[in-house]
């Protein structure tokens with residue numbers, strides 16, 4: 001897809017950064033299960049943590065298409081670092097930018113752009129995953145403040161976060177109707193990390209279970225309208241899904257690039273593997289899936305930037321890109337054979353990292369629900 005020249009410049013700039021600062025660390029980030037603090041500092045210095053925060057709040061003032069390119073290129077080098085940027089930006093920054101008051105924006109966005117405050121998104125709970133509306137965390141109105149009690153699960157950036165977007169019921173309902181959104185600083189007494197998950201992939205990205213035990217937040221911590229929190233969550237996830245699709249695309253591109261180089265170099269039966277038509281067919285299918293993912297991601301980003309509806313398109317982008325990433329990384333291991341299965345080669349990491357893109361920010365099944373609902377609504 002032809003992108004305006006300014007996007008090519010942004011891609012080149014991020015690619016240069018990712019190749020020199022992120023890629024050399026990717027294997028150790030995976031082994032050690034941690035993104036170095038110095039790298040987080042460099043992400044902030046280069047404007048990647050505040051990419052679409054307006055300049056008046058200390059950000060780079062870019063659009064969503066640029067943000068998608070940033071996540072794609074960083075994820076091409078390291079998917080853990082890619083999702084760190086993505087969760088902070090689309091799940092932490094965006095709801096404040098879109099639903100926050102002027103005071104909330106002034107208070108938090110400059111610190112989020114500079115990396116002083118890392119954001120996370122607390123929707124899921126032990127018994128509320130895909131059925132997000134059934135969450136039970138409760139925020140009680142105590143007159144001059146709210147008191148939040150509950151447990152949140154699978155929270156990306158839970159360990160690094162200084163700020164959480166927390167979804168809690170303010171009215172006891174069995175469904176989504178009583179949910180409100182809050183901005184909670186993790187330094188608030190009563191907040192704690194119960195555990196950090198030991199995961200298959202994206203091992204450098206923290207995924208935590210968090211406790212909110214009598215967490216007292218001021219009245220003005222409410223984000224958006226009272227009992228309209230589910231809309232805040234769903235609208236935020238619409239954008240977040242473009243971020244995860246971009247992460248999946250970055251992983252798929254890395255696996256594909258590696259497979260191309262490997263099959264051109266690896267000689268079997270007296271010739272490079274890439275001379276074999278069977279191998280070429282696999283590479284062609286990988287190429288097509290990458291192109292389809294990229295087009296859907298750019299299309300959804302374009303709609304979002306144009307302020308047009310894009311829920312269905314972001315679900316299509318995430319579904320397509322995540323399933324493509326899983327397929328492509330599986331084939332990349334196949335193409336690299338025994339070498340691909342070892343930790344000496346990066347393709348097994350791409351394969352492990354790809355799987356989560358079919359799960360978080362809405363499973364592939366949830367994306368199909370969103371897409372089908374939109375299509376059924378569109379026809380009388």
Ligand code: CAA
Nearest residue numbers: 123130132133154155156231234235238311360361362366
């Ligand atoms: N934007 C704004 N509002 C929306 C919306 C959207 N995209 N989609 C739905 N809504 C609103 C509806 O208008 C409706 O509101 P009203 O009654 O006021 O009109 C309300 O939300 C309920 O809509 P539905 O009846 O469609 O909701 P549902 O309960 O049937 O749920 C669902 C639908 C698609 C399955 C939804 O629950 C869902 O997306 N679940 C998956 C949740 C998810 O993605 N979780 C991941 C959490 S983040 C994460 O992974 C952790 C991390 O840190 C990365």
